[in-house]
Amino acid sequence: MKKSRLVLLAASLVFLASCGQSKQSAGNAPEIAVMEVATTTANLTNSYPATIKGKQDVEIRPMVSGFITKLHVDEGAVVRKGQVLFSIDPVQYQAAVQTAKAAVETAKAALSTQELTTANKRELNKKQIVSDYDLKMAENQLAQSKAALAQAEAQLVNAENNLSYTEVTSPSDGVVGTIPYRVGSLVSASIATPLTTVADISEMYAYFSMTERQLLNLIREGGSMKEILEKLPDVHLQLIDGTMYPDTGRVETISGVIDQATGSVNLRALFPNDHNILRSGGTGNVVFPNPLENIIMIPQSATTEIQDKKFVYVLQPDNTIKNTEIKVFTLNDGQYYYVMEGLKQGDKVVIEGVQALKDGQAITPITPADKEAEYQKALQDQRDGNIQSAFQ
Numbered sequence: 001m002k003k004s005r006l007v008l009l010a011a012s013l014v015f016l017a018s019c020g021q022s023k024q025s026a027g028n029a030p031e032i033a034v035m036e037v038a039t040t041t042a043n044l045t046n047s048y049p050a051t052i053k054g055k056q057d058v059e060i061r062p063m064v065s066g067f068i069t070k071l072h073v074d075e076g077a078v079v080r081k082g083q084v085l086f087s088i089d090p091v092q093y094q095a096a097v098q099t100a101k102a103a104v105e106t107a108k109a110a111l112s113t114q115e116l117t118t119a120n121k122r123e124l125n126k127k128q129i130v131s132d133y134d135l136k137m138a139e140n141q142l143a144q145s146k147a148a149l150a151q152a153e154a155q156l157v158n159a160e161n162n163l164s165y166t167e168v169t170s171p172s173d174g175v176v177g178t179i180p181y182r183v184g185s186l187v188s189a190s191i192a193t194p195l196t197t198v199a200d201i202s203e204m205y206a207y208f209s210m211t212e213r214q215l216l217n218l219i220r221e222g223g224s225m226k227e228i229l230e231k232l233p234d235v236h237l238q239l240i241d242g243t244m245y246p247d248t249g250r251v252e253t254i255s256g257v258i259d260q261a262t263g264s265v266n267l268r269a270l271f272p273n274d275h276n277i278l279r280s281g282g283t284g285n286v287v288f289p290n291p292l293e294n295i296i297m298i299p300q301s302a303t304t305e306i307q308d309k310k311f312v313y314v315l316q317p318d319n320t321i322k323n324t325e326i327k328v329f330t331l332n333d334g335q336y337y338y339v340m341e342g343l344k345q346g347d348k349v350v351i352e353g354v355q356a357l358k359d360g361q362a363i364t365p366i367t368p369a370d371k372e373a374e375y376q377k378a379l380q381d382q383r384d385g386n387i388q389s390a391f392q
């Protein structure tokens with residue numbers, strides 16, 4: 001019984017199809033959905049891969065050699081300018097300061113003695129008891145004693161500076177990076193890896209590049225670099241998870257040299273980071289807005305392509321269709337093309353079955369709403385078992 005029903009259903013479908021073919025061959029033009037085009041504004045975007053860095057990433061390196069005796073911060077800590085990060089064993093530098101202070105006191109005493117000697121010889125020289133030669137020698141020794149004091153004082157300043165360098169401080173506000181050295185590690189000014197990095201992340205730089213052609217499209221009007229940067233639109237930042245960063249940024253610099261190897265130019269945009277969402281070393285995409293005014297938008301499914309040229313079928317007054325070449329904008333969203341030439345507002349374009357149509361063919365135009373209504377009715381007829389009406 002079930003098999004006989006399937007045979008009957010198949011026979012019915014063949015009969016209906018043959019009726020449809022005979023109906024179409026009798027001269028009835030097929031019903032095809034057409035859309036009347038109108039101008040609109042397309043909010044397109046260009047995106048460029050970017051590397052995110054802190055406004056100021058400072059490598060922290062010791063100025064003196066010694067063993068680390070204390071870590072005052074941990075990785076990821078927020079620090080202020082001047083805050084102590086590391087302590088280096090200060091014993092030898094404290095001793096150097098004491099030695100330098102003693103040398104200063106010795107030089108001061110020697111200078112005082114020589115000042116007395118020189119003053120005495122001046123008086124004796126006036127009385128012609130001491131020769132001019134002896135006086136000159138005393139004055140030279142006085143100058144030498146002054147120089148020795150200055151040298152000792154300079155050594156004291158150097159020793160005090162070295163002692164202060166045992167407290168390694170942050171040069172700016174920021175966030176502490178990784179800390180490869182721990183308490184007991186021997187460090188010096190010549191170490192290959194810095195103690196850590198302090199990144200100022202109150203504002204973040206996004207470094208990206210674009211081709212020479214893309215840059216030319218942005219700055220075609222020219223002007224000074226300041227004028228060019230002011231004309232550029234605010235940019236957005238797409239994060240690595242695909243979400244958009246809530247704050248917009250501004251392009252601050254454009255490299256003056258085009259890389260001959262890649263044909264690209266480097267740019268830098270600045271983004272605020274009030275909520276500390278961005279981190280130095282991250283990645284994302286800098287997104288430029290590219291709005292198109294008074295543009296015609298058509299579904300990509302309404303087009304055919306022949307030798308890299310795109311065509312659409314435009315409905316004529318006598319309900320025939322004309323295969324018409326169009327030129328579209330290079331950017332698209334994957335669903336629609338943005339027509340630059342070939343169509344005008346009010347034209348009616350076929351939006352379905354374009355691969356099976358021919359130039360000059362007559363059709364019965366219907367609206368997309370009518371087409372959708374027919375489709376929904378056919379689905380309902382199938383559900384209700386009205387096979388004949390479902391396949392009309």
